[in-house]
Amino acid sequence: xxxxxxELSTVKPDxxxxxxxxxxPHTLNIALKALKKAKPGEIVMEVTDHSIATKTIxxxxxxxxxxxxxxxxxxxxxYKIYLKKL
Amino acid sequence: MMAxxxxxxxxxDVTELKQALKDDETIVIDIREHEEYxxxxxxxxxxxxxxEIVDVVDDFEKDKEYVLVCRSGRRSHETSKFFKMNGIExxxxxxxxxxxWDEDVQTGEENIIxxxxxxxxxxx
Numbered sequence: 001x002x003x004x005x006x007e008l009s010t011v012k013p014d015x016x017x018x019x020x021x022x023x024x025p026h027t028l029n030i031a032l033k034a035l036k037k038a039k040p041g042e043i044v045m046e047v048t049d050h051s052i053a054t055k056t057i058x059x060x061x062x063x064x065x066x067x068x069x070x071x072x073x074x075x076x077x078x079y080k081i082y083l084k085k086l
Numbered sequence: 087m088m089a090x091x092x093x094x095x096x097x098x099d100v101t102e103l104k105q106a107l108k109d110d111e112t113i114v115i116d117i118r119e120h121e122e123y124x125x126x127x128x129x130x131x132x133x134x135x136x137x138e139i140v141d142v143v144d145d146f147e148k149d150k151e152y153v154l155v156c157r158s159g160r161r162s163h164e165t166s167k168f169f170k171m172n173g174i175e176x177x178x179x180x181x182x183x184x185x186x187w188d189e190d191v192q193t194g195e196e197n198i199i200x201x202x203x204x205x206x207x208x209x210x
Contacts, residue, residue, distance in 0.1 A: 023157075024156070024157050024158060024160065024161060025157070025158040025159075025160030025161065028160055028161065028164075029160065051121075052118075052119045052121070052122065055119055055135065055136070055137035056119070056136055056137065056161055058137070059136045059137040059139070059140045059161075060136070060161070060164045062140050063136075063140050063164055063165065063167070063168035063171075064164065064167075064168075
């Protein structure tokens, strides 16, 4: 269930992953790594400036059925990708 | 490096990829995003981004042989696993990705696939 930008801004992630300056594959690796640590229901948020990650991370978690994409907040060339562990 | 298996997916190197590119039976697909493909891709390769494959995987013919290509081999590995999860068994991952490609590249929207069925019309 995707959330609005306002709703996402109130979400407190259980894990925050810094992907600034990183590109694929690292942006994907660190998201999947954090999701492995997270417990079901916990929220992982990756912040990245690599726009391609906003497509590949959601696709990867959907393929592996490991997380739900709550949404992506885009601000000043940075993207916050919110994922809820399944 | 010879082909080996990782998480149930056969990994191939650039030499084996070049062989696959000459083999009419094997469908080699670039699964990166549009902007990456347009910047540089292996000449002739069809593009179907990973972010689209996740929603159209049932359109792929299960009895064909595939090799998947991305930037580093990471996304194509995840997508290869996804293929197998969905009954597409004959899929290999080009582990090196475009980072390990050492021949000419093409730029532009050479072979953008909008409908998976177009892969099988020959010349894809």
